[in-house]
Amino acid sequence: MFLRRVPRTARLQWHLARCINQASLACGPPIASSRQPLPEPSTHAPFPSTRCFHASTTLRAVKPVLLADIGEGIVECEIIQWFVEPGARVEEFSKLCEVQSDKASVEITSRFEGVVKRLYYEAGEMARVGKPFVDIDILGHVSQEDLQKLTPIPSPTQTPAHESTADSASEAAPVDPRRPVTEAPQKPVVLGSATDGAVETPGPVSASPKPKGRHAALATPAVRHLCKELKIDILEIDGTGRDGRVLKEDIQKFIKAKGNGAAAQPTQSGASADAARPPPPSSTGAQLETRQPLTKMQEGMFKSMTRSLSIxxxxxxxxxxxxxxxxxxxxxxxxxxxxxSSPVQSxxxxxxxxxxxxxxxxxxxxxxxxxxxxxxxxxxxxxxxxxxxxxxxxxxxxxxxxxxxxxxxxxxxxxxxxxxxxxxxxxxxxxxxxxxxxxxxxxxxxxxxxxxxxxxxxxxxxxxxxxxxxxxxxxxxxxxxxxxxxxxxxxxxxxxxxxxxxxxxxxxxxxxxxxxxxxxxxxxxxxxxxxxxxxxxxxxxxx
Missing domain, CATH: 3.30.559.10 (Chloramphenicol acetyltransferase-like domain)
Incomplete structure (x- = not known):
């Protein structure tokens, strides 16, 4: 009755001490896992087998990297592009992402060496200063086999992550008595969809649209601002600059090619063509208004000038x-x-x-x-x-x-x-x-x-x-x-x-x-x- 009232950790420690002191004699039952009910202790059944304990555990810890303060009272910035993805190995001072504040773009580097486990934001989203924006699994003394286990590649028959992750982790991982059993086992990261855990079945390579969200095309803020003004998705443009960087010439070629394609595409009917054609300007027509959100630079100027005009x-x-x-x-x-060669140059x-x-x-x-x-x-x-x-x-x-x-x-x-x-x-x-x-x-x-x-x-x-x-x-x-x-x-x-x-x-x-x-x-x-x-x-x- 006493054993049922004490915490599970104390009960395990008590059984461990008893097993060590009476290793050659009859002992209590084997140590149970944290998910199995612990039976009543017995002083008559012999200890069937001894458990092998590891001398040390693998040094593995997921560190959330916080978005550092980039000065001038900036509390949020836009994620322009990611240089990494989940499962990528990074070194210390490796580039993680590029962010755009109200005034300039800054490249954020890694403080740790390890494997990227999670990206908190998509490209184009606003990240808060002082909040985590990426998780990195720090590498300690890890073997090559353990390194491959850090980012497992799902198989076609793998069940969804939200149904099988917890059970598989509890069955495969042995319980270390020196480790608090209240600590939840680390869930493996499943590469693929971040929402429903679905995994694509390997098949023949086919033409598919470019993935959006994780990686924005490489481009300067001026080019990216031009894309926003023209309402063009920069991911649809093939960059010809260094490292695939999108240039202004690429935008012009894309617009020209898109215009030629629209002109060459036959219309289904005269009515649909008239509906797609913008209305002609008219001096007697009603005033038309087009709404467009401010750019990051304009937002920064809006805030700073609003404060300045109070002076x-x-x-x-x-x-x-x-x-x-x-x-x-x-x-x-x-x-x-x-x-x-002139003496004045001296x-x-x-x-x-x-x-x-x-x-x-x-x-x-x-x-x-x-x-x-x-x-x-x-x-x-x-x-x-x-x-x-x-x-x-x-x-x-x-x-x-x-x-x-x-x-x-x-x-x-x-x-x-x-x-x-x-x-x-x-x-x-x-x-x-x-x-x-x-x-x-x-x-x-x-x-x-x-x-x-x-x-x-x-x-x-x-x-x-x-x-x-x-x-x-x-x-x-x-x-x-x-x-x-x-x-x-x-x-x-x-x-x-x-x-x-x-x-x-x-x-x-x-x-x-x-x-x-x-x-x-x-x-x-x-x-x-x-x-x-x-x-x-x-x-x-x-x-």
Whole structure:
């Protein structure tokens, strides 16, 4: 009666100790499995056989890999493509998948060595940060035979997984007394359908549509965005790029081939042809609307700009003369264009920059102005104080974000610690960030940590702009296009005379009016204007 009230584990341990102490004498019944009822102990029946216990169990544990935080407060991201599938062997730092956040695409690597057991998301689904997205069976001291058992291949006669998995596992696996019997045996993973456990019977190879869901075709975010706009399934396109990557030319060929196929297909009747043909545009017809969900980039911009517009802005515009800077830039570009055998190349920085634009000089001028007006490099914090009082957090490094127009949308990569850079190294860093932005390969480290932003809208067009402050910053500079205007001066006799042409550019500043007043912004903008109009002063302030 006592044995029926104690836990099953204690009863097994008690029987094990009794068997060891009375191995040469009569003993209790053999140890039962966790699924069989344990009979009453007997002191008269001899111990029929001894059980062989393994010295150690196979080191096998399924580890769920959590989606790490990729910065900038991102809580979810889209699974673009998987590089693995269930049953695949992976090494440490092997690529698992590519995810697309609000700002960039990132490749996630494995932290473990083992065999992939489960993928939590399909390609195209949204994955939550901090939640498991793949299970990996870690390999310990596993033999080749055990390795094959980790991912068994189902046979045609295998019963569905939800009916036979539990019974087969309990019958085949011996019970180790040292292992708690309350631990459920690990269920084998059956490759095939993830919903009903059905398994395909091997047969002749036939043409079938490409599998969808597990693997998205390799393509850049710009190409994938184009497919979404054209409402084309990227899995239906045969990529001709490297490793089967889908290119824009492949999309154009696919559309052309699809159009020719639709034109060649005969219609069943005139009525069906008229129904399939879109209605002709009419000026007197009703207004038509087409709904389309936002892309990931647009969703990120929607959220960030909604938060940014809660900041009270004020605009300050200034006019800057680029004549002297244009002359200095022309001289420096001649130096950069000199052949390698020239003596001047011995003092040239080996950054691989072949030509300078105005932007590196402007970024450096903003950094020098921040040394005199550090409040523009600060941020407002209202969360750390228990009473909810706002505080200014000053930052020592000048991490200047530069807004860039890319095929995927607006991105703001950051040039870190501009105060420690020269004009040439700033130009090299801008070129690197621009190349990654166009290719859609900007990482979280390239997009985070900005303290102030510069937006060069003049490279596209426009003279004035009203830029919106990025959340977590206090100021932003918008640069218009450089225009040539007549330089008119008044002579001693009172007459006006045109001396020549001058290059003029408009700077538009926006600042957080909660902590930055107009006078401070005007003085800081005056420093930037003076450094641009007299670049020799900027050279004296270089570190």
């Amino acid at each position: 009270p802005h004020f605009l300050y515009a200034d006019e800057v003369d680029f004549a002297d800077l244009s002359t200095l830039r022309s001289r420096l570009n001649k130096v950069l264009a000199t052949p390698p 003092v040239r920085n080996t950054e691989g920059v072949s030509k300078l634009s105005f932007l590196p000089f402007i970024v450096k001028a903003v950094s020098i102005a921040l040394q005199q007006y550090p409040i523009l490099n600060a941020r407002v914090d209202v969360s750390s104080d228990p009473a909810g009082k706002p505080q200014l957090v000053y930052r020592t490094q000048h991490n200047i974000g530069v807004a860039m127009d890319t095929p995927s949308g607006l991105l703001v990569p950051v040039v870190k610690d501009v105060g420690a850079h020269s004009i040439l190294t700033i130009a090299a860093e801008l070129a690197r960030l621009q190349g990654l932005a166009v290719a859609g390969k900007l990482g979280p480290q390239d997009l985070s940590g900005g303290t102030i932003t510069v937006s060069n809208i003049g490279s596209i067009g426009g003279t004035y702009c009203s830029p919106v402050i990025v959340e977590g910053q206090l100021a932003i500079l918008g640069i218009g296009r450089v225009r040539e205007l007549p330089d008119v001066t008044q002579q001693s006799d009172g007459e006006w005379k045109i001396k020549g042409m001058r290059k003029v550019c408009n700077f538009s500043w926006s600042a957080d009016h909660r902590v930055v007043d107009g006078a401070t912004m005007a003085r800081a903008a005056g420093v930037v204007r003076a450094l641009i109009e007299e670049p020799d002063v900027m050279i004296m302030n270089l570190r």
